Amino acid sequence: MNKKKQEPQNEIVCDCTGTTKEKILSLIEQNADLDRISSATGACTGCGSCDVVIENLIIEHGKVT
Numbered sequence: 001m002n003k004k005k006q007e008p009q010n011e012i013v014c015d016c017t018g019t020t021k022e023k024i025l026s027l028i029e030q031n032a033d034l035d036r037i038s039s040a041t042g043a044c045t046g047c048g049s050c051d052v053v054i055e056n057l058i059i060e061h062g063k064v065t
């Protein structure tokens with residue numbers, strides 16, 4: 001069975017700024033890249049450890065051309 005893990009949308013992706021996964025996914029839906037997500041939410045402007053997680057969300061959910 002190909003059962004995908006369900007993650008809560010209100011999960012905090014960026015601890016430094018409290019940015020939620022929901023917020024990031026809504027920006028990805030608007031075709032935002034990491035730079036735009038970062039300037040819109042402040043994510044990746046602190047310790048920077050969330051950038052890999054956000055990159056993965058973009059790869060997973062973004063409309064990569």
Ligand code: FES
Binds near residue numbers: 014047
């Ligand atoms: S967790 Fe996002 S900048 Fe630190």
